[in-house]
Amino acid sequence: MNKFISQYLSKVCGEIKYKGVTDDISEEIESHICEIADNYIETGMDEDEAIQKAITQMGDPIKIGKELNKTHRPKTEWSIIGLVGALVLIGGLTLITILSTESIQNQGHIPLNHSQILRTYLTYLPMGIGVCIGCYFLDYTKIEKYSLHIFGAAIGVWMSNSVINNPSGIIVLTMTLFIISFAGLAKRWGSGNIKDMLKLVGLAMLAIVLIFNTHPLSFGFVLLFGAGLLTVLTLAIMSKDFAGNKSRFIFSIYGGALLAKTFLLAGHLTSYRMSRFLAIIRPESYQNSSGWIISISRDAVSNAELIGRSDSLYYWQDGANKLILPDVHTDYIFTYIISTFGLLIGLVTLGIMVCVLTRMFMATRSIRHSYGRYLASAIVVLFTIQGLGNILMSVGLLPHLGFSLPLISYGGTSFVINMALIGVLLGIYRRKDLVMAGKKAC
Template sequence: MKISSQSYLREVQNQIHSKEAKEFVSAELNHHIKEVKNEWIKKGLKEADAEEKAVGQMGSPVTLGQRLNKLHRPKVDWLTVILLVIILGLGFLPMLSIGNGIVDIGYYSTHKVIFVLLGGVVTIGIMLIDYRKLEKQGWLFYLIGILILLTLKFFLTRFILGLVLVGPLRIESLMAIPFFLLAWSSFFNDKRLKLWHLIILFFLPLYLIFTTISISTVYIYVVMVFVMFCWSQFNLKIILKTLGISISSFLIVSFILLQSAVPYQINRLLAFLNPEQYRDSEGYMILLLKEQLANAGWLGNPMTNEFIPAGHTNFVFVSLTSYFGWLFAIVLVLILSLFVARIVVIARKIHHSYGKLLLIGSVALYAVQLVTNIAMTLGFLPIISMSLPFISYGLMPILFNSFLIGIVLSVYRRKDLVSSGFMENEVHVK
């Protein structure tokens, strides 16, 4: 009995449950049938006979469909999900360690529950989005990021605030970074864009972020772009040359800015280098953090529970270490670091260049927060506004990192839905 290629494809699709997998398998199988069909036409068969021959070589559509359904169904990375649930749960521990810094624990707890639930919704929502459909929207995401920064710049020049409040939501420059992640993943994967194009695209957001008075956002934006650049389509020579020029330019600009810095900015730098000399001013917080960490011990001091400024946000690592001890702090850092290790492992399995860039950008954004927050509380870096991922209190930090994990889950979910010649492995041509 003769069967057309379309009828064969429909029968194969009937065995596949996932809509995304149906579309992917149909496109790949249709392409493969056409290739085999053309080979038979070249051997002298008529088009109808060649199509029948090509379809016949595929074997039973039911058997093939069932095998492809099992192989290419979307997957959930349950290890990442379990890590996320654990870390979100650990995010409630600062309620015990913040001392008398937050009077209304009920208010804090209620809002933390809401933030965590919203973070879960964002993670699931991003996971369900097919990241492959975002690749061609790079310019749109770039413009959205620019628009967010221009909006902030508009309000800042009129009200001189570090953020814009819309009800309980704080609109800040960090909100633009997820859009720039999507945009730069697309740009670095676009071979039509030259290096000088990317330089212009890099500096426009950088300038706008500077105008929003957010050094931390400037920092993570620069790290994200440069890490992704190192994994881009450019060869090693261009990457090393660009990095060398960038680092040299940064040092020169920093030296120039230092000459024109106002006294309090210079004092902050000197206090970081020698906090004892500035113990009554800029060095006070540095010395306080050192004292709390030094007195923490392995099991902590839950009975003292001293107040630490910003102990639930930027300095949550210090408050947790002081309360629970260094043993807990080490375990916490290890758990938070497992996210980095897991994303790296997933990235090595991804063959889709756009998906790999998304993972590289995501791990860079997550890791820079983790490393910087801990390093500045330990005194290795100057103090800036930087949250500890998922642990620090606040809506934006949780939503931001939930977005990153959602991207990771989205790429992993479709890691077997990327063309890699699978028909040659699944279908044996006679």
């Protein structure tokens, strides 16, 4: 590098506090200086003289460095952090309310172990916060090259289900690892080359089949996971670096996904699965199976007070009120919130959730790095469908899908993973203004 350029860059970068961007900034400024110097050299000027004149034209290095320091530094999306904190607080207060209810017992179900649930929650709460902070400071660009390894790790986690015996936790963790790996693989292979695109589709189908065969309720997770994969593929196809026919690939990917899910569902369409969906239309005809819980959920919402507790979720037995609805601390916590605290609190909870998802979506729009944009967008889709699915399930408009309400429902594994994804998203946003592309040198 020319000594005059080196001295100039040293002064500029000396004003930049975040040293992680100085290499990219140096390459960009060097490129500009070289372009200007080339024009002077073409007029017959000596190279050193041309470079010095180009440097003078660039301006005061101290002033430029201070301006770049303002622009190129980590950004924190405080609104997302505040809203996420509100959801975690709502979840904690709701759980405490549930555990403080005397004789808490679901009809026909094992009584809740109050002390065990509280100990688990108090263990996973700081763990989730710690993981979120760790992922926030993690340089996500460093894991892109390990995408195929992460895909293999996801398969390993899926295979461990026979040992761990925690199907829901395994599905959530496996699905998360697959999404993270797929974002990197889409960046690597999503260029429009037929062979590379077939690799992506093949791995996506393998991941979907594995998840579908993990748990009886996994069809909902397949829909959730498939939406995340389609989001990543769509962004890759619509990017400026995609060399293939965008319309043809979009049609093929979405048409193939619809066909594959149709065959997958048809091949596993048991009478049990069919009854769960028919119960939405005629719950009274399935009162002894899945229609019972849908009826209870609908009654709880329709009979809820504007503010305060309704008795729709309780029945009287042995001199005490007991809960009718099972899993009020996990899958049906939103139903409990509405029935116990009132419709107004339910709407406030829903409003905060919508605000979180909106802010997350807005954050992804400002991310320029393709891998970061793929990963952040998939995270937003996972949260959106998970939250929407749980709420519709809680009010009796969907069958039981096994979705938890993100950051509110009780559950150690899902809470920690969701907090990790929040941390990853915030970490991607934190680096959104970094210079990512190299430039030509002299």
